[in-house]
Amino acid sequence: MSVHVAPLKTYIYVFLALMFFTVLTVGVAFVNFAHHAPKGIGNVLNDAVAMSIALTKAVLVVAFFMHVKGSTKITPVVIWGTLIFMVILFVFTGADYLTRPMTTFVPVMSQ
């Protein structure tokens, strides 16, 4: 049954790639992308870069360490399915926050 055993060096390469991205994400965290981008999207650019790197790393782990590539058809369905519902949670809640004016407001609490 030992069908899906990947060669040792695959693991090592993936690990090295993960290390590379880790160092990269720390490095770019200190670069202010807003200086290089049109106003408006500049603020979120750093976040977007950091999250893209994290996503890439996650994909590497899932694909190689967790053997999604060698597993049955249903595994990607489970993963994508879950992600879709995460997106629903974020998008719908976010929609509320984005479309209501959120001036902060620290209430006087009696107690």
Added chain:
Amino acid sequence: MTSQHESAPALPEKHYLSGAWSPQDWLLTKDHKRIGILYLVGISIFFALGGLMAVLIRMELATPSGDLMPADVYNRVFTMHGVLMVFFFLIPSIPAVLGNFLLPIMIGAKDLAFPKINLLSWYIYMIGGAMTFYGLLVGGIDTGWTFYTPLSSGYATGPVLTVAVGVFIAGFSSILTGLNFIVTIHRMRAPGLTWFRLPLFVWGHYATSIIQILGTPVVAITILLVGAERLFHIGVFDPKIGGDPILFQHLFWFYSHPAVYIMILPSMGVVSEIIAAFSRKKVFGYKFVAFASIGIAVLGFLVWGHHMFTSGQSLYAGAVFSFITMLVAVPSAIKVFNWTATLYKGAIAWDTPLLYALGFIGLFTIGGLTGVMLGTLGFDLHVHDTYFVVAHFHYVMVGGAILGFLGGLHYWWPKITGKLYNEFWSKISAGIIFIGFNLTFFPQFILGYLGMPRRYHSYPEEFQVLNILSSAGASILGIGFVIPVIYLLASLANKRYAGNNPWGAVGLEWQIPSPPPTENFETPPVVTDEPYTYPQPDEKEAPVGV
């Protein structure tokens, strides 16, 4: 039901109940059927407790002044009523009892995929239940079953933490049951049992499991955060540090709206089975009904904001939630219409399970239609948090989900126990429940429209007449619920055996002995047929009916 004329069926010699009966044979069993029975015991206890609370509520509300008990006691009573009924009775009711028992059999498997986890989930459930019960004993909590912050995290008194942790723990039982079902349905189907040959009961449970897996963890973490906030006096939802109580509501309802479909989908599955069996017809629009289950499960995740129309949620979010609420009602409508169409030109036997199924269709329709009203923005502004809502959800939960559960319990009782219950009393009690139920909850719609807020310990006098009607109804309803307990238990002493297939129904579960043997099937079944294919008239088949 009069199936006893052929050679009187006898109890099989070996079955899952005939094995050893020492405590560890039950408490450490890995047989899904025995675990189902364990769950039945569990939920019955919590239903009785929750019912007791309901009786106290209705007694208090018989008079306008809050004279029976002090306000904070009343608040604890309805909170515990909601918590026990929702988390410890209704959510596990059908899946963990009937689903556990029948799902493997219906798909031709020897057991669920993970029997140990199945047992574990019962223990988790009981531990959560014990904590909640302890919370009840030491006074109960008064947060409302919705645990809204900052009330629950900072102001409410009582053992909130204990109960919250109890609910948190019980959540994992629900998750594990869902996990087990999903894997079982995917991996353990008998040869030939394709997806579109699955009974609708299985489809219903599949959809339910999806919600359990994806929804429950979110409420679990939310409850945990509330608990932490209570413990450390500072937390994520705390307005004092800029936290937003409305975020709690988002997270809570992200689970708790889909959770109402955890309650209703299995019940709908039961109704599909019963309608088919007692009209001896394939369910009309089988695929539509099957996909409607999945549709409800998925769309159900997109509407939670309809509980928050008055909270200060943005108008746009409110509008989107309102529109999708209308969409989620459509698959339910599909089911109702298809069941009705199934009855058309059926050969309908008026046995007790059918009575419950018909009751379900009617009452769920009323509950659902009022749900649609509540989903309408302008209207909800008036009736939100009034008795209109209370009436709505009892119509779907009691009139819908519980009637479905009782229908299923009666339908499969001969399979589970091998015994027949008293036909006369079962019909009488079905009638009493129907009448008592409507008398209890219909007046509450009017009360709600008149403006009586829910969770009120005392109320203005002009609401009294309707409240008395409701309390009177509740006492009838209570009697209706007690009778089945008596005759079902009595049936165990009955000498008449049910036979393998007292209803002349098709489906794998009816092809094996009652009660089923431990391994379910002697030889693994091979499925070659669509579901619900009833033999054509002239074939002399199982004699049942009228």
Added chain:
Amino acid sequence: MTPNTPIFPQGASTYSTEVDILFYVYLGLAAFFTVAIFGLVTVFAVKYRRKKATDVGVEPQGHATVIEVTWTVLPLILMLGAAIWGLKIYVQQLTPPPNAKEYYVVGKQWMWKIEHPDGRREINELHVPKGEDIKLKMTSEDVIHSFFIPAFRIKVDAVPGRYNTMWFNAAKTGTYHLFCAEYCGVDHARMIGRVVVMEPHEYQEWLSGTKVRAATATGEELFVAKACNTCHRPDSSARAPILNGIFGKEVALLGGKTIVADDEYIRESILNPGAKVVSGYQPIMPTFKGQLSEEEIIQLIKYVRSLSPGADKGVPKTASLAFSSSAEAHP
């Protein structure tokens, strides 16, 4: 529109009638479907009753897809229609007319504290003139409450940490129920009161008839009492921005952003001054958190607003239409 019988609630605002019409239409629809379903189910159950033990049902011939689509699409259209209608009513309720009189409501376990535009206060009672647009701006000092007037068919939650608004125009004089509709703890059921709708002149009399002398100081007095004026002085040696005329204007913040000075902003400036620092100033303003009650804050806000004459009426619209004050869209 609504007869005053025990089965129908009193309706006493322009808005209540619209909700009622929607309700009656819904009632008709619901009755139709309920009767149809109950009826069909019963008829079938009786008509196709099993005669012999061996009877089985007759499977339909041909395709059923048309039927399925019909009964999927028809209800959907009906419901979406209703949803749009409901949305229309809701939008109306969330958009107070620009000149509505502004009342403040503070919920607190377990009472409602209400302040009239002229500074008069009441507890658990709200007197309003008939036929005028009344806007209620509400928040809470502890847990979430909900301000519910059944006769007007509206309720809005009072949430700590934000202002929600509701508005109405009372059409009939009389006394109506005021309920707290969001469960808020032990005496939730006692957090009730009355709304008294009066003829405008009676309201004026009522206002003048009672001594307005507020329990706490006015905003101007507070401004001195809390020593705000030591920093916010209208002279050049001031260490803090001059507050005259800021209301409704854009304020430049440290870090390059700007914000419109609305109620929430002023409130935040008082309670959490560090959060948004005006550009060009040091963040030296102390927080007044814990030293002011929710009502005193309202007094101060009103005072700061009064320093910007004219701006009071027209808070510019910020993000969008929603509950919060900054969102009142003005035509």
Added chain:
Amino acid sequence: MSENSTLAHHFDSYAQQKESASLGMWVFISQEIMFFGGLFLAYTIYRWRFPEAFAYSSNELDIGLGLFNTIVLIGSSLTMALAVRNAALGEKNGTVRNLILTMLLGSVFLVVKGFEYAHKWQHHLIPGPNFQFSGPDPVHAQLFFVLYFSMTGLHALHMIVGLGILAWLTAQAAKGRFTPENHNYVEGVGLYWHFVDIIWIFLFPLLYLFGRHHLT
């Protein structure tokens, strides 16, 4: 997740048992994702609302320790993956060795985390009455730290549970319980451990790195 290391009575074949175990573990992870999802949502909302407070608070964290821990944890993911590979090849000693390495790295992570927590304690960054924050907007900075402790705390809890399971798994492996045909336990635990790693892969930039560019 699998029931037994031999073929359980209710399965027809090893393949069925293995596939069930794998699907079961994935569904479990799906559940875990939603569990953390609630926290990530809260983080997203509040960070969006209080960017300054979050940026300044984030700068209180020690980026060096964060980086070190990230490397350690990814390293443990590698050894875990290798352990699974060894098990699949039937290499008992390799399996045990890599599992022990995994536990070692996991423990290092937790110890470093412990030092970080202690540091926060000394600097009064624990939310509550003693919270002190010198940056702007201390009120909302607390919110950051509530989230910081909830998220890393829950993550650490998952690791502690994971370490317990790993210890048990190592003992089983040493007894030679796993074969190329049936090492579902090793695979299952592996999936869990990688999942915990992935959570950290997101936590690290969210908690330690966001907002650094403002302040440099």
